[in-house]
Amino acid sequence: MAATISTAKRRQLGRPVSIVGAGLSRFGAFRDMTTRDLFVEAFQDLIDHMDQGIDVEDIECGYIGNYSSDLFEGQGHTAPILADWLGMTPTPITRIENACASSGSALREGVMAIASGMYDVVLVGGVEKMTDLPTEGVTDVLASAADGLYEVPAGLTFPGIYGALAKAHMDRYETSLAHLAKVGIKNHTNGALNPKAQFNSTLLDMMERRKARAEQQGQPVPDWRDEMDFLNDPRANPWIAWPLRLYDCAPITDGASCVLLVSSEIANNFTDKPVHVVGTGQASGRPLHDAEELTSLSAAREAAAQAYAMAGVTPRDIQVAEVHDCFTNAEINATQDLGFFEPGEGPRAVDEGRTALTGDRPINTSGGLKAKGHPVGASGVAQVIETFHQLRGEAGPRQVPNTNLELGLTHNVGGTGGTCVVNILRRG
């Protein structure tokens, strides 16, 4: 086990940090809502779900992940606007941008702000309003997270680079289109159990609804037998960036997420069930063409090594994980890069159901970015929120069966591996 995990210098937090509350907006397409409205909704959800309440005046500082309100809605300098709309001025809030890993990074910044001893109570979160632009516009904005000089001019899009990664995996390992499809089916099965998910529905249900709609409209009813049959029909599941198809891609999503971090010494003032951030790692990577390997993200391996070293745990100890499945193949890569499975064993683990809710290594119980939705700047903290709920045993119908959950992990990737943040959480 853990052949892919190198060793990393063991860094330690200056003092322990705990998560004591979580808030999530609805995830979906909300025409009339802007960035600030989405974040207010997540913040209100946090306030409403604090076990022992919170006085907003007690929050001393904030870090909010946001990839590109500038390009998505023409609004820069988003952080003070959020401070104002939360009624938190003059509290300092800083926007953190690391593409799709923005809020994974924001959480780290908050952890370090408390660990430094400077603050005791810090708000961290993320937000993205993506649906104002047409798909081509969103494609351009997301592509700007790649190298504008040496990748984008080659025609590479965000799905395109992940498509090349998928092809490289298929060339080297036994990975197939069916494995990618199975990741999507699994994540939609989990998303169907998550009321906050953008796709709160299994792929089988989505297929049946399309059949019913065709029948209603007097059109020929497709004869799909099951989800795999549906996914293999190019009319239902067209190519986006071969070998990736529509249902391999996370959707375009509006949404926001936030958690409240406090110094562990005072965690019990807020809840009897804190969750501690025991490991955090972050690393930078080069563009895919300059990567050591085309089948693995070096930043993910390094960030994981840092987080495991800080937490003093191994991949084997992690009982539940939210990984960055912006595309279905990315989940398979992640489970290998994190050391859950040996290089090349990821596809077989999917076949064997090991990553399902009932498997020995449940991955993306929330539905993942694929079904829960991917408001890019909000996703890192949304992953942390799912893990927080799992560790507290309050994930409802999607609670993993393991009754002795101690350790969970989140893996948040920016761009196509330029940034990776791994956070490890332990039940208090």
Add this chain to the structure above:
Amino acid sequence: MTTETRAFNAVSFFAYLKEGQLAGIRCRSCGKLSAEARPMCQACHSRDVEWFQFSGRGQLSAFTCISVVPNAMGEKGFGRNNPYCSGIVTLEEGPRISALILGVDAANPQNIATGMALTLDVRDMESDRPTLAFVPA
């Protein structure tokens, strides 16, 4: 050619490309080659770098065929019914670079083979930012 006077940056990279040359950087301290024009070696941090002209021959190491296209490629006529191929090219001198792959059947990617030999074929030579493209050798 007065190669030494050009600044080690993307403006020079694309100027070379416009002349039909794929030029990158060789580090005079450690020998590291980069297919991107940069003023400092990414391996040893040496500032003692020089231009290196690649042969333009290489092989296809990974690729994708893109059907949902960005605006810039849409303007060139690509789209849902006319996908294009982009890939990672491993140059014969070692470094890799991202490039447009032309002269292949992007609508039938199963006919495109990883490992195929490629050769440089710069397009849009009129533009300040010509497109780095390769075709089957």
